Amino acid sequence: MGYNKRHGGDMKLLLIEDNEQISQGLSYFFQKNNYDIDIVSTYKEGINSLTNDYDAIILDVSLPDGNGFDLYDKEIKAKNIPTIFLTAIDDEENVVKGLTLGAEDYVTKPFSSKELLARVNNILMRKRKNRILKAKDIVFDMDKMTIYKNDTEISLSGLERKILELLFLNINKVVTRDTLLDKIWELTGNDVDDHTITVYLKRIREKLGSDIIITIKGVGYRIDEE
Amino acid sequence: MGYNKRHGGDMKLLLIEDNEQISQGLSYFFQKNNYDIDIVSTYKEGINSLTNDYDAIILDVSLPDGNGFDLYDKEIKAKNIPTIFLTAIDDEENVVKGLTLGAEDYVTKPFSSKELLARVNNILMRKRKNRILKAKDIVFDMDKMTIYKNDTEISLSGLERKILELLFLNINKVVTRDTLLDKIWELTGNDVDDHTITVYLKRIREKLGSDIIITIKGVGYRIDEE
DNA sequence: TAGTAAAGTTACAATAAAGTTACAAAAATA
């Protein structure tokens, strides 16, 4: 229960969406990105599913048996579960369209699953209570996006920081090289040599000290809390 | 009670609107943006709700049992609560009528919730008292909307001030470049090049000193309190 | 324990991000 005990991968999502093509696509995509995702397709099923404990909900505004805003208002709001609305762009005349324009957690169809993933990550990151992660003498401050070693600020490059973040979010767990390639480099669009990882790890270790990141040969890397 | 004890988040709004889709959408949106919002859907309910102490009112002009202008004139005006009118009718006559009545602002449907939020923020900012933010040798006086460096007033342009304000409101936290584009430039309507941000930062730094705003490469900018 | 595969090092060129400067269009002000 609660965000502070879950690390990176094992978040549980509920998707309430009646379009099968969308729900299946998202299911595959989110599972690939280490989210545990349940899918229901109606207002009613949505209500029933809410007995479970989800970290976030992705909610289609127009369901076959009801309205998503309504469902949010009546059932979800009180539970304080972060929710992202999905709305169709062809609600042209609808004023709801106006509402979708700027709101933080609205996504308009058609959307890219990558974008949606980014928003989910974002929301869960914000909700996470423990936004200051620690391991040995290293502190990763997610608010400041700054890393400290014994209270001294350490300057990392964008990718170095992303790698370290991924390791911190999976603290006490191995992050495989494949995962690194996937999560760090797939989004940059660059198809990158495997050795590049090694070089980056060397760079991070140079700045943070060689003991913070443990190598598990043939598998990947790990950061331990203590 | 009153504005001086409230900080950013905990403002109380009253929305008087009979269209459920709008009220539900706005309810969700404003709550996400840390406003406490009550909703009623009729003229009568509106009058009854006014016994509470609201910081601002969003008022639909056409209610099922009466006219919003009328409600404002008879019940709200005397209480001196800032009010924003919502109306579907986009004609000159109504705008004039609303403004001559003394309303703070006027928004025509369809509108974006972001625009409305901006206006509410704006109004409440004006009403807000004793908001003086400090970081190092810089003081941002939100009442006077004036910036000081070592007690000397610094003149910033509108956008420069908005950017600085956003950074100050997120003191000790990174503000990403995307957020800047979103919050500063989306409302102006201009689709702006990413480099523009850099130029503005340069301008602000020129006036305030280069040390006040920290760059986090690949992420954004940050102001630290100390 | 020699061979091998994986990871670590080092150095370097290509690239990208941010900083700078100057300028013209657009707004605001006088």
Next chain:
DNA sequence: TATTTTTGTAACTTTATTGTAACTTTACTA
């Protein structure tokens, strides 16, 4: 309307980042 300020862009510089290649070390295993 003229003048000044603001705003956004373009061209350029600087700096930091990124990816690769060539080489070295480490540790597993046959």
